[in-house]
Amino acid sequence: MNRAYARIGTAYEKxxxxxxxxxFYQKAQTEHRTPEVLAKLRAAEKAKITHDRTAYIDPTEAEKARELGNAKFKEADWPAAVEAYSEMTKRAPDDPRGFSNRAACFIKLLEFPSAVQDCDEAIKRDPKFIRAYLRKAQAYYTMREYNKCINVCSEAMEHDEGGKNAREIQEQERKALEAQYSAREGESEEQTMERIQRDPEIVGILQDPVMQAILQQAKGDPAALQEHLKNPGIRAKIQKLVAAGVIRMGR
Structure with a gap:
């Protein structure tokens, strides 16, 4: 019976x-388990999932789900908004807005890891979708993961064409830096150095010859840092040093 069921399953698959x-592959396995039929069963299950997912795509229904999600969000009905945006991600899986909008709901529901995950999905689909970076930064900020928040802001700046969102990105970055300063207020220089020495990334930046030259220059001319901030790569490293307390600006 195992072979008969397997043959019927193969016929249906064709x-x-x-x-x-x-x-029928399942029936065949119930009669007598074999690696060959199990492989066919797993392949058929995987193919069906892909087929069903593709068949469900519908731009018109996706837009309806998005509009419903927006309405529920305005009503502060976050769970209903999540449900609507989840429907949108299924109807339009390549549209970053569904994931980014659902992330906004997760932030309202204090489900920050889920928000970060959805932002990553949105960014994966469109690396220039700045709203997703901003929501990811917001989630990290609320979780008090200030370094991660600052890093996300740096990524956003790199992908922000024409600096259209520069003000909003810089505002989020400023808030994260201020929060870090407040958290480390009263920390002695010895405590700061001990903490820095335990951070491999910061140690690596401090050992970079280019950064050493920039920091040496900044000692005699603090304003020179502003010029170096125009370079995205240098800017990111300087921000990490500021966040770690190595560079103290305006304090």
């Missing part, structure tokens, strides 16, 4: 009737 193919 007809692209994956549901029946899976049913």
């Amino acid at each position: 007809m692209n009737d994956l549901a029946n193919a899976i049913t």
